[in-house]
Amino acid sequence: MLRILRTFLLLGIALTAVTAQAKTKINDVYVIHLILDGTNYNTMQRAIRMGKLPTVKATFIDGGAVFTNAISTFPSTSTSAYQSFITGLLPGHSGIPHLQRFDRQNEEFIDYLSVKGYLKLNDDFINLNAVQNPNVANLDATDTIFELLNGYPTLALYTTARRGAAESVPKRIPVRGLWAAGVSKDFLRIDQLAYDKLFKKYGRKLEDIPRYSLVGLYSSDDAGHHNGAHSDAVITALQQFDYFLKDFLELLEKQGIRDKTYIIVSADHGMHDTGKLFRFREALIEKNVAVKSRDPRWKDYNVVPADRGISSTHVYTRRPDGTFAPLPRAYELTRFPLKDSTSVNLTNLIANLGPTELVIVRDGDDATMVYNHDNTSRIECILLNAEQWCSYEVLSGNDPLKFTGKKARRLMDGKPHSSQQWKHATAEEHYTDAIVQLGTIFQDGRAGDLFIVPQDAWGLRVIKAATHGSLIRDDMHIPMLIAGPGVPRKSFDVMRTVDIYPLVLEWFGFDIPVANYDGVNPFEKFKGDNKLWQKLATIEQKCSDKRCVRRHAGYRRSELRKIATMELRDRRLLSAKLREYIAGLEAQKAYKHAPQIALPDYVDDHLAIARMIENKTDVRREKMEVIVDSL
Numbered sequence: 299m300l301r302i303l304r305t306f307l308l309l310g311i312a313l314t315a316v317t318a319q320a321k322t323k324i325n326d327v328y329v330i331h332l333i334l335d336g337t338n339y340n341t342m343q344r345a346i347r348m349g350k351l352p353t354v355k356a357t358f359i360d361g362g363a364v365f366t367n368a369i370s371t372f373p374s375t376s377t378s379a380y381q382s383f384i385t386g387l388l389p390g391h392s393g394i395p396h397l398q399r400f401d402r403q404n405e406e407f408i409d410y411l412s413v414k415g416y417l418k419l420n421d422d423f424i425n426l427n428a429v430q431n432p433n434v435a436n437l438d439a440t441d442t443i444f445e446l447l448n449g450y451p452t453l454a455l456y457t458t459a460r461r462g463a464a465e466s467v468p469k470r471i472p473v474r475g476l477w478a479a480g481v482s483k484d485f486l487r488i489d490q491l492a493y494d495k496l497f498k499k500y501g502r503k504l505e506d507i508p509r510y511s512l513v514g515l516y517s518s519d520d521a522g523h524h525n526g527a528h529s530d531a532v533i534t535a536l537q538q539f540d541y542f543l544k545d546f547l548e549l550l551e552k553q554g555i556r557d558k559t560y561i562i563v564s565a566d567h568g569m570h571d572t573g574k575l576f577r578f579r580e581a582l583i584e585k586n587v588a589v590k591s592r593d594p595r596w597k598d599y600n601v602v603p604a605d606r607g608i609s610s611t612h613v614y615t616r617r618p619d620g621t622f623a624p625l626p627r628a629y630e631l632t633r634f635p636l637k638d639s640t641s642v643n644l645t646n647l648i649a650n651l652g653p654t655e656l657v658i659v660r661d662g663d664d665a666t667m668v669y670n671h672d673n674t675s676r677i678e679c680i681l682l683n684a685e686q687w688c689s690y691e692v693l694s695g696n697d698p699l700k701f702t703g704k705k706a707r708r709l710m711d712g713k714p715h716s717s718q719q720w721k722h723a724t725a726e727e728h729y730t731d732a733i734v735q736l737g738t739i740f741q742d743g744r745a746g747d748l749f750i751v752p753q754d755a756w757g758l759r760v761i762k763a764a765t766h767g768s769l770i771r772d773d774m775h776i777p778m779l780i781a782g783p784g785v786p787r788k789s790f791d792v793m794r795t796v797d798i799y800p801l802v803l804e805w806f807g808f809d810i811p812v813a814n815y816d817g818v819n820p821f822e823k824f825k826g827d828n829k830l831w832q833k834l835a836t837i838e839q840k841c842s843d844k845r846c847v848r849r850h851a852g853y854r855r856s857e858l859r860k861i862a863t864m865e866l867r868d869r870r871l872l873s874a875k876l877r878e879y880i881a882g883l884e885a886q887k888a889y890k891h892a893p894q895i896a897l898p899d900y901v902d903d904h905l906a907i908a909r910m911i912e913n914k915t916d917v918r919r920e921k922m923e924v925i926v927d928s929l
């Protein structure tokens with residue numbers, strides 16, 4: 299109710315937002331998303347080929363849709379990937395950048411795997427797409443699938459991403475806490491607990507059966523971490539899943555809802571074999587970097603590495619003004635103060651540590667520098683027509699992302715190409731979907747100022763047989779199987795985890811503005827970029843004066859003027875809406891009785907992000923004014 303009131307007070311006339319919160323009429327369908335956490339694509343394929351998964355084969359491969367190139371998120375971690383299923387947002391647009399984030403205002407870590415941080419994840423959600431949608435301009439317009447189904451039975455089972463779920467299991471302890479409770483001795487046991495719960499929840503009276511369930515199944519993840527990404531233990535976990543699925547389908551049949559139920563079986567991220575320990579923190583300390591100590595009393599630090607045991611991490615750095623504001627330009631790190639008040643090129647220092655493979659550095663909100671030893675490149679993304687348009691250029695040496703495919707190399711022409719174009723072109727590259735995943739990761743300011751991806755064999759903090767979190771294909775490429783009424787029986791090629799969201803919206807019959815999320819319906823064929831919009835994106839990125847605009851426009855000046863005028867109108871409207879939104883947040887901060895438009899703990903956080911977007915929108919608006927004037 300509070301959220302309804304809040305939304306209403308804030309948006310005033312945005313009735314769609316209000317009705318979305320009340321119980322809306324939905325199509326008479328059920329959706330269950332079963333996540334085989336951390337399952338390597340090839341291992342799953344092998345199990346199918348070996349004939350070990352007969353029910354999976356019959357249900358999906360023979361009776362549903364299969365994606366041969368489904369892509370996880372970067373970072374390839376559960377938190378970032380699970381949230382993408384229920385929000386349709388990339389990690390850099392949802393405020394969930396990794397397993398942990400550093401609160402830049404309060405200078406403390408929020409750890410989504412800890413007891414305290416576990417529940418915080420759902421308050422942490424923001425929607426950077428919605429705050430840049432001129433008709434919405436609100437960071438809290440998250441519209442998770444659970445929130446949209448408010449009033450209906452929904453189930454979040456063993457998932458931290460659960461904002462708005464009617465029923466969450468377990469309620470208060472992190473899923474990982476179950477291991478501590480003694481489950482860890484038997485990796486199959488954790489899924490058995492989930493299966494028991496599912497049989498109970500789906501065996502109830504019809505009106506109590508969840509319309510939507512998001513289910514984390516961790517046996518394969520656990521088996522992989524301990525025994526290897528391709529181990530027989532993983533296959534055993536998958537086999538156990540297949541037995542469950544057979545019984546579960548029978549239960550749906552018995553309940554009379556089998557032909558109304560959509561079933562998604564996917565991983566959240568993949569996994570690859572590791573075994574070597576990258577002592578990243580220690581390496582920095584050894585080089586005299588003022589790393590934040592685990593002792594909270596020591597305040598004299600300027601580098602804060604996140605600290606979780608997978609194959610990527612991110613790092614926050616202090617600004618010269620003493621704050622932890624997001625890094626405005628990558629070159630600031632080239633003269634970074636050390637403990638002894640000399641300075642160092644922090645990026646080079648990290649890039650030259652033995653186990654480092656990639657260093658990915660924030661270069662303002664919309665650009666990302668990529669370093670691999672002496673090789674440097676830059677990604678820049680702009681928001682145009684509610685879509686990300688990204689360009690990619692190698693600045694020195696060879697391509698740090700090592701693109702080899704023709705499709706990807708053709709897009710390296712310095713011009714912006716749409717998110718969808720890059721998705722299709724880079725889905726099979728070693729660094730899968732790197733341009734859009736890396737080009738957007740810094741946009742909401744919640745991620746650190748740089749990410750580190752070690753070489754394949756190395757993991758951070760603890761030694762594991764296998765892990766994930768990086769950008770390599772084994773981590774990014776996931777199984778994705780979909781079955782249900784009307785689902786095409788065929789094999790599809792590319793999709794992202796964010797593409798599940800619009801599909802589920804369609805199944806239930808929800809109408810959410812497409813500008814509010816990153817996904818697209820994965821069953822629809824991509825027809826290539828709209829040439830006119832691409833031209834406008836190129837002009838926006840390259841031109842700051844009349845002559846340049848006209849030269850690039852060529853003979854399509856009047857057509858371009860039309861869409862540029864539309865875009866300008868949107869940007870002006872957004873500027874105005876953002877001023878209102880920020881004034882509302884400022885009022886909430888100053889006056890006790892002002893309407894609450896953000897959760898109290900989040901006013902400063904939202905203000906910082908909203909002001910960042912406001913500044914960016916002003917620049918975008920001015921740019922488009924120049925373009926419209928020149929055309």
Ligand SMILES: [Zn+2]
Nearest residue numbers: 335336376566
């Ligand atoms: Zn996971």
